[in-house]
Amino acid sequence: MGTVVANAGLEGFVVTDSRICAVDGERGRLLYRGIDIGELAQHSTYEETVYLLWYGELPNREQLEAFKSRLASEREVDESIWHLLLALPGRPQPMEALRTAVSALACCDPDNGFDHQEANLNKAIRLTAKMPTIIAYYHRRIQNKERVHPDPELGHAENFLYMLRGERPKPLEARALDMAMILMADHELNASTFAARVTASTLSDMYSAITSAIGTLKGPLHGAANQRAMEMLLEIGSVENAEPYIEAALAAKKRIMGFGHRVYKTGMDPRVVYLREMLHELCMRLGDCHFYHLPVVVASIVKEKKGLHPNVDFFAAPLLYTLGIPVNFFTPVFAASRVAGWTAHVMEQYENNRLLRPLSNYVGPMDRHYVPIEQRNGHLTESLTPVYAEACVQ
Template sequence: MANQTRGGLEGIVAARTAISDVDGERGELIYQGLDIVDLANNSTFEETTYLVWNGRLPGREELDALSRRLAENRTPPDEVVRMLRSFPKSGAPMEVLRTAVSALGIYDPEGGDDSREVNVRRAIRLVAQTPTLVAYIRRLREGREPVEPRPDLPLAANFLYMLTGEEPTEESAHEFDVALILHIDHELNASAFASRVITSTRADMYSAATGAIGALSGPLHGGANQRVMETLLEIGEPGRAEEYVRDLLKRKERVMGFGHRVYKVMDPRAKVLKNMSRALGERHGNTKWYEISEIVEEVMREEKGLYPNVDFYSASFYYELGIPVDLFPCVFAMSRMTGWTAHVLEQQADNRLIRPRAEYVGERDVPYVPIEER
């Protein structure tokens, strides 16, 4: 067994999926066969959600029906909202979101029914209500009343509206919609794998989503974009960026947002986000965060041969959009909920308990010593 083990399961194929695929050598990502750049340029979050769940793009009536159902299901149960109000404001947003999503399962109106039809409805409720929970969490932490969702707005625009109380510009809403598309799924990443492991035990969808949020919250996964922005804020000015990064590297400290277990070239999602970060900064008359990011990218490529991943330019983009830094991982979870629920549905359709082996490296034949003789 020893010759089969690899740290972090690197290179080990642990599941079969039609949801997404990463070509690390060519820097490509596809959802159900469609290139991520084509989807970013042409699709919407709602349409891409349909694609990921159903394996094909929807017709007009199908897309309208899904968009309507997502809009109709945005309001979480009153009991869960009361729970949010009771939490201490010091709670980290991802901790609060994880707990709230778990609580949604308690108030599931179709609890106990594990059919695909019902699980699709659960997926719709989870994708629809997660942005509402995130917006509520932000406003309650600031001592402000939540803004109720608007069913006439698409999911991306509605989230920005709930966050600020003001309808976003068409450009900002579109760009945020693209960012959500880019984060929907990424093959068998840590949180998607966690969701499949949990589902393989025949646990419910809420358990899988809760476990996935827990996995995403770590700084080596969904928490990375928050760390990136904290670094940019610490740098503060473009003129300090090069020296700051070189000092980090001399101290052998990690620069977040660079390198990837699969990609050997630049993450295609990072390319799209880089362009949007620049465009948004130019519209706002503030390109400082983009400029710092670009310098950091140049130094990292020169010194380490590493390219930015999806977390790097999403940080400056979200910040310029007005999203609080500690909310970045929650925004990641909003989008990735579509991917997680897709993995749950796919695992349920052809389930086998995921139970790998471990290589034992401890001692053997250790005699038991009675407590009186220890």
């Protein structure tokens, strides 16, 4: 077979067939299993959307009730995971703690070591049910507060907020997080989903694939953009400061976090519309619209000055902030939402697997020879350092 050269970043390159999620970047459309994201955001729940992503169909009432209670029954995590969180050295960031805990979770799973379809579905259920608990426990640990155990009577998002805060959220707050989680549940072959599928394609297990995905989501060009976007909004502080701040950032060639997208170049990220509406409703209800007006103003300035649209992270950030979620927990909340999509993709990968193994285009020197150590002059290391350092600058 001939070699096809993809551009850097694999932009525009199709690597697999999938029945899970469709993104139309030109028209700004996003579909889960063929259903427009707007319909799901407005009418569905996170649990129902997870069912849709995994099974390909919406559940009937009976199926949904059974699915919800199965998810709720799997929320508690083994005591060893709590002790692991307590024992982690050096106070790791929440995403580091989540990555470590999810990896360890495999050891507590009765289906660990089994890779048939039912075992993988069980693992997907447990991961989706337990990740909010791990995140909430770690939040309480950082705050030196007692952990709040899951309440099986509450819906998925409502229980998540309850465990984070230690008190039951208002119905609109629970609905707001539920909607945000639906909107973040999947997004075709984004970097973390691709990472999960690459890991699964080696026939490694579901936990390894999700651990890869969490490590990939952690980067600021992907999931951590929501945290960076909120930090930027907090730094801007006031509507008056928005224009000079953005002008200075663009003049310094900085990236404005929460703007731009690999796929939505001509159309707007459709998730923004629903997050922005929900943010508005939430702010109105709470009687403080500062973190609605500020992002709206920043978005119009960035559009005018740089032609970039906001992406999901830019409006998810103030929404999560308004819900009282600490900024460094935004990306873990994203992970707890996206786990539905990751696991759906991993199961799809197993169904029709072929090892994902591309090539690199070697551009280095050829035909060199091994030089004994006493004859080396050390120039190579010095000349490599600046190249690496430059690549790391954002």
